[in-house]
Amino acid sequence: RKRDYEGFLCSLLLPAESRTSAFALRAFNMYPFQIKDSITQKTIGLMRMQFWREAVEDIYCDNPPHQPVATELWRAVKRHNLTKMWFMKIIDEREKNLDDRAYRNIQELETYAENTQSALLYLTLEMLGVRDIHADHAASHIGKAQGIVTCLRATPYHSTRQKVFLPMDICMLHGVSQEDFIRGKQEKNVRDVIYDIASQAHIHLEHARSFSKKVPVKAYPAFLCTVALDDYLCNIRKVDFNIFHPSLQKKSTLLPLHLYIRSWKKTY
Numbered sequence: 671r672k673r674d675y676e677g678f679l680c681s682l683l684l685p686a687e688s689r690t691s692a693f694a695l696r697a698f699n700m701y702p703f704q705i706k707d708s709i710t711q712k713t714i715g716l717m718r719m720q721f722w723r724e725a726v727e728d729i730y731c732d733n734p735p736h737q738p739v740a741t742e743l744w745r746a747v748k749r750h751n752l753t754k755m756w757f758m759k760i761i762d763e764r765e766k767n768l769d770d771r772a773y774r775n776i777q778e779l780e781t782y783a784e785n786t787q788s789a790l791l792y793l794t795l796e797m798l799g800v801r802d803i804h805a806d807h808a809a810s811h812i813g814k815a816q817g818i819v820t821c822l823r824a825t826p827y828h829s830t831r832q833k834v835f836l837p838m839d840i841c842m843l844h845g846v847s848q849e850d851f852i853r854g855k856q857e858k859n860v861r862d863v864i865y866d867i868a869s870q871a872h873i874h875l876e877h878a879r880s881f882s883k884k885v886p887v888k889a890y891p892a893f894l895c896t897v898a899l900d901d902y903l904c905n906i907r908k909v910d911f912n913i914f915h916p917s918l919q920k921k922s923t924l925l926p927l928h929l930y931i932r933s934w935k936k937t938y
Contacts, residue, residue: 673700673704674696674699674700675921676895676898676925677696677699677895678693678696679925679926679929680891680894680895680929681693681696683891683894683929683930683933684794684797684798684891684892685798685891688750688794688797688798688891690742690745690746691742691745691746691749691750691797692794692797693742694739694742694743694745694746695743695746695790695793695794695797697739697742698722698739698740698743698757699760699786699790701718701722701739702718702719702722702760702761702764702765703764703786705718705719705764705768706764706767706768706770709768712768712769715765715768716765716768719761719764719765719768722761723758723761725737725740725743726743726754726757726758726761728740729743729744729747730747730754732744746797750796750797750799751796752793752796752797753792753793753796756789756790756792756793757789757793759785759786759789760785760786760789760790762785763782763785763786763789764786766782767782770833771835772834772835772836772837772838772841772848773821773835773836773837773838774837774838774839775837775838775839775840776818776837776839776840776867776870778837779817779818779821779837780814780817780818780870782817783813783814783815783816783817783818783820784810784813784814784817786813786817787812787813787814787816787817787820788809788810788812788813788814788817789813790813791809791812791813791892791893791895792806792809794892795809795889795892798888798889798891798892799888800886800888800889800892802885802886802889804881804884804885804886805885805886805889805892807878807881808878808879808881808882808885808889808893808938809878809892809893811874811875811877811878812874812875812878812893812895812896812899812938814871814874815871815872815874815875815878815896815899816895816899818867818868818870818871818874819868819871819899819902819903821835821836821867822836822864822867822868822871822902822906822913823902823918825851825913826854826913826914826918826919829851829852829854829914832852834848834851834852836851836863836867837867840863840866840867841863843863843866844859844860844862844863844866845859846859846860846862846863851913854914856912856914860913861910861911861912861913862911864906864911864912864913865911868903868906868907868911871899871903872903875896875899875900875903878893878896878938879938882937882938885938887936890933890936890937890938891933893938894929894932894933894938896932896938897925897928897929897932898922898925901922901925901928902918905917905918906918
């Protein structure tokens, strides 16, 4: 609820038998996700990642460490027969990302998103008892869209810490430097960079929806995160792709209602 509010709301709308497991999965995901921002030395980050790598190994050996999230995760793995590979991909990708450097290109950002956000969706599908190639295909694109939007949303925060992670190839294409983002510039070329990156997220969402008729309805609750993605992409369009606009930093008060409507309509 505190660290991943949108994920928490989405989990509330999952079927009762999957809800507790989804909370455990979301809580697990927050640990490797937060490590990068909570350390000053990479060595400490590597040690924490190793703790979670060993914890997952122990969970699959029926010997979870005495840690509340690990215990709940062990129950989820037993209950839903979850695939170990996805947990390891999340940890490995977060570990690679401990290096404080920008993505070289949009493909690098998409790879990161596939191995973190999409992996999380694959596990959520397994919790829902869905093992379907079309659902996996949709999850792949939605996860990539989520990774791109997360990168955009975090840009103002990272800029205040003198860091920029946006894909360098798109910045160079428009003649924009990292310094321009750190200074909070709002010139047209800076907004063009944001437009290009946001457009890529939109393309992934459209692609995921293009074969929604082939995706089992049972899988739809896993994709409720698209509500928040649509919301952000709509809002950034309204402010003409000014990533520093104050309205983009506000929590959407209507998100719970929009999520409920989407869940009731059974669409994603």
